[in-house]
Amino acid sequence: MADRHSSRRSFLKTGGLLAGMSALPSPLRAAVESAADNPSTTRTYAYPNAGRIAIVHHPNAVLGFNNVDQQAVQYMFDQGIMQLAGIFTSPAAALASFFPGLSTTKRIAIKPNFLNSVVPTRKELMKAVLNRLTQMLGGFPASNITIYERHTFSSVGYTTSYFGHNVNLVYDASFPNLGYTIHCNGKNRPYSASLHNADYLINMPVLKDHSCGSDLNLTLAFKNHMGTVNPGGSLGIHCDKKAILDIMASSVMTSKQTLVILDALYAVYNGGPGGNPQATPQKILLSQDPVAIDAQGRILINNLRTSNGLGSKNATYIDQAAAAPYSLGIADPALMQVISVALPVDLVAFTATQERGMVVLRWRTESESNNAGFVIERSIDGHTEWMDVGFVASAGNSTQLREYRFEDSAAPLRERRSLFYRLRQVDHDGGTEHSSVVEVALQLDEAAWNMEQNYPNPFVHDTDIPLFLPRDAHVHLDLFDSAGRHVRNISSASMPAGMHYMHVAARDLPSGTYRARATVEGRVQEIQLIHTR
Amino acid sequence: MLFRTISSIVLMLACVTLAGCDKSDSGSNPDVLTITDVLPKENEISGWARISGTQWKATNPSELQAQINGGSELYTNHGFVEAAAQSYSGSVNAVSGVSCDIQVYDQGSESNANTVFDDPNNVFVNPITPANPPSAKAQIRKDLFSWTMKFVKGRYYVLLSILSSDDKAQDVLTVFANNVAGKIK
Numbered sequence: 001m002a003d004r005h006s007s008r009r010s011f012l013k014t015g016g017l018l019a020g021m022s023a024l025p026s027p028l029r030a031a032v033e034s035a036a037d038n039p040s041t042t043r044t045y046a047y048p049n050a051g052r053i054a055i056v057h058h059p060n061a062v063l064g065f066n067n068v069d070q071q072a073v074q075y076m077f078d079q080g081i082m083q084l085a086g087i088f089t090s091p092a093a094a095l096a097s098f099f100p101g102l103s104t105t106k107r108i109a110i111k112p113n114f115l116n117s118v119v120p121t122r123k124e125l126m127k128a129v130l131n132r133l134t135q136m137l138g139g140f141p142a143s144n145i146t147i148y149e150r151h152t153f154s155s156v157g158y159t160t161s162y163f164g165h166n167v168n169l170v171y172d173a174s175f176p177n178l179g180y181t182i183h184c185n186g187k188n189r190p191y192s193a194s195l196h197n198a199d200y201l202i203n204m205p206v207l208k209d210h211s212c213g214s215d216l217n218l219t220l221a222f223k224n225h226m227g228t229v230n231p232g233g234s235l236g237i238h239c240d241k242k243a244i245l246d247i248m249a250s251s252v253m254t255s256k257q258t259l260v261i262l263d264a265l266y267a268v269y270n271g272g273p274g275g276n277p278q279a280t281p282q283k284i285l286l287s288q289d290p291v292a293i294d295a296q297g298r299i300l301i302n303n304l305r306t307s308n309g310l311g312s313k314n315a316t317y318i319d320q321a322a323a324a325p326y327s328l329g330i331a332d333p334a335l336m337q338v339i340s341v342a343l344p345v346d347l348v349a350f351t352a353t354q355e356r357g358m359v360v361l362r363w364r365t366e367s368e369s370n371n372a373g374f375v376i377e378r379s380i381d382g383h384t385e386w387m388d389v390g391f392v393a394s395a396g397n398s399t400q401l402r403e404y405r406f407e408d409s410a411a412p413l414r415e416r417r418s419l420f421y422r423l424r425q426v427d428h429d430g431g432t433e434h435s436s437v438v439e440v441a442l443q444l445d446e447a448a449w450n451m452e453q454n455y456p457n458p459f460v461h462d463t464d465i466p467l468f469l470p471r472d473a474h475v476h477l478d479l480f481d482s483a484g485r486h487v488r489n490i491s492s493a494s495m496p497a498g499m500h501y502m503h504v505a506a507r508d509l510p511s512g513t514y515r516a517r518a519t520v521e522g523r524v525q526e527i528q529l530i531h532t533r
Numbered sequence: 534m535l536f537r538t539i540s541s542i543v544l545m546l547a548c549v550t551l552a553g554c555d556k557s558d559s560g561s562n563p564d565v566l567t568i569t570d571v572l573p574k575e576n577e578i579s580g581w582a583r584i585s586g587t588q589w590k591a592t593n594p595s596e597l598q599a600q601i602n603g604g605s606e607l608y609t610n611h612g613f614v615e616a617a618a619q620s621y622s623g624s625v626n627a628v629s630g631v632s633c634d635i636q637v638y639d640q641g642s643e644s645n646a647n648t649v650f651d652d653p654n655n656v657f658v659n660p661i662t663p664a665n666p667p668s669a670k671a672q673i674r675k676d677l678f679s680w681t682m683k684f685v686k687g688r689y690y691v692l693l694s695i696l697s698s699d700d701k702a703q704d705v706l707t708v709f710a711n712n713v714a715g716k717i718k
Contacts, residue, residue: 064678065677065678065679065696115601115602115604118696156584156663185572209654210603210604210654211603211604211606211607211652211654211655212603212606212654213606217654221604223603227602231598231602231603232595232598232599236594236595236598237604238598238603238605239603239606270656270657270658271654271655271656271657271681273601273602273603273604274601274606275676275681275694276676276678276679276681276694277675277676277678277679278676278677279677280677299570308658308659309658309659310656310658311653320542472648483576
């Protein structure tokens with residue numbers, strides 16, 4: 001499996017921009033700001049992919065007080081989860097990769113935070129996550145998803161009608177002792193029945209500071225579980241550092257918590273956890289490592305505090321969580337692999353794909369004013385010798401999403417391995433602004449068509465085989481069992497250029513190892529599929 | 534007779550502490566005085582109505598934790614006795630539906646209330662001294678979408694916020710603050 005993952009990501013790295021962008025809403029400006037040499041290989045941590053974190057920023061996600069652009073947030077989540085997973089076939093496929101052994105009978109719990117109903121885990125972000133969760137495996141049942149919190153849902157707009165998914169909204173505040181507990185700081189404390197009944201957990205905290213002393217003065221991924229575990233009573237553990245470290249280190253958490261999504265659309269950086277929004281970072285942070293999430297959250301909070309003349313929050317629990325004996329994750333930003341995903345102002349998508357002998361550029365704007373149009377620039381290396389290859393006039397002032405398209409039919413497709421494009425937005429008064437740069441990895445020869453590893457794999461009932469065609473072609477795709485017997489034909493048809501997902505329904509097939517063999521333009525590729533029950 | 538006299542003295546002392554307590558807002562027993570009596574009543578401040586279901590009261594740390602979770606430590610570390618809160622809805626500069634929240638904390642002593650006010654985790658950024666302040670120890674600040682005020686009067690620490698960034702919102706906060714402060718002697 002590891003080799004296959006490596007192979008898959010290698011293809012995506014070289015040709016993925018081309019392949020992925022033909023099917024997805026946009027590419028993005030994703031930069032690895034700092035990266036250790038895979039720190040998790042040199043030290044063992046309690047949570048997987050320690051230190052790997054995606055930070056997504058959208059300049060127009062927050063429109064005002066209690067006013068968030070659902071479409072922008074969906075876009076942020078989709079881009080972030082694909083970047084974090086390194087899987088670009090679809091956001092749902094990327095998301096599914098964080099749930100090992102996932103099947104449609106498994107149950108997922110989600111812990112948001114709306115202690116402060118003015119600055120809660122935004123319903124728009126929750127909806128974005130639910131939209132993709134329910135697309136996993138070709139249709140993960142919403143009824144297997146439970147959102148639990150010990151504060152009322154209605155005050156923050158959490159309803160199944162808003163979400164459009166019939167998920168379970170559980171007001172989980174009583175914490176009866178039903179025989180399952182988490183041991184924290186010398187006490188066995190009951191925890192949420194919703195989590196107990198789930199196979200996986202998504203932790204969705206909010207960017208807020210806290211008034212708990214100096215060791216625990218942020219309320220992020222760790223503190224959010226004061227609500228998973230009963231924090232109250234005469235021996236309350238609300239501000240008990242040892243307790244929250246023990247909770248995150250518990251086998252319940254390390255075995256179930258597979259993803260942390262920090263909602264940093266709004267922020268409270270002073271006087272939290274209550275109070276009104278004090279800033280709009282317009283970010284979401286995604287990681288499997290709760291320590292990395294809280295460490296990056298600490299940076300965000302302290303940057304806000306510093307710029308407002310306030311001292312830094314120590315939140316020493318983060319550093320203690322990274323150190324032995326806890327070793328839960330990585331707190332040192334220098335050791336993290338930070339994937340920064342950002343978009344230029346107003347330009348919400350900019351993609352470039354090779355299609356039928358030309359490069360097609362597509363972009364969208366969220367709003368335009370005083371915009372004369374866009375000059376399209378091309379470079380062979382992305383750094384020098386940018387040349388103007390076309391101009392697209394603005395459609396006029398707008399506050400609505402606008403779609404643009406440009407075909408570069410003169411692109412030197414046969415001369416380069418890749419080409420680079422950027423937009424130069426020109427104002428009516430002559431001002432200009434450049435977009436980020438997108439790269440088109442060119443498919444140069446007949447070997448350019450490619451079949452990727454199926455997803456999911458292993459699979460229970462259904463799976464999809466991604467297949468990329470650089471041009472129209474006849475695709476012959478067959479399935480064989482481990483003995484080499486022909487099981488069925490999946491496709492024998494002419495198909496247009498682009499990315500295709502060949503669906504394989506195998507409910508009627510016995511468990512075992514199968515091979516899918518694709519023949520396109522006389523060349524054969526095979527992959528191995530594992531069917532389980 | 535003796536019992537009735539002692540009861541009257543206790544009541545008088547309570548009213549000295551919570552001056553202006555209006556018995557009409559004290560539930561079925563008009564002689565019971567609680568911290569909720571300092572909260573402005575329905576339309577006591579013209580144009581501002583109580584939002585139903587938003588009042589809470591806490592008389593011990595556990596009850597306070599149930600309301601504000603770990604945010605309670607700021608108060609329970611410094612002599613917390615009891616607290617009450619209420620939200621109101623009204624207009625600011627012709628914009629209706631603006632909410633204003635008040636939280637009143639009895640910290641047992643003025644010294645404790647001052648400590649809460651000055652706690653490093655409770656510092657106001659760019660604090661403004663309000664015009665017509667409710668007490669000698671009062672600050673107001675503007676946040677992204679709101680104004681917040683804190684003040685100390687006697688053993689009470691009071692926190693008010695209004696969800697409007699309009700400059701006129703700080704006038705509303707000052708009216709609320711002075712109303713509350715006027716009931717605390």
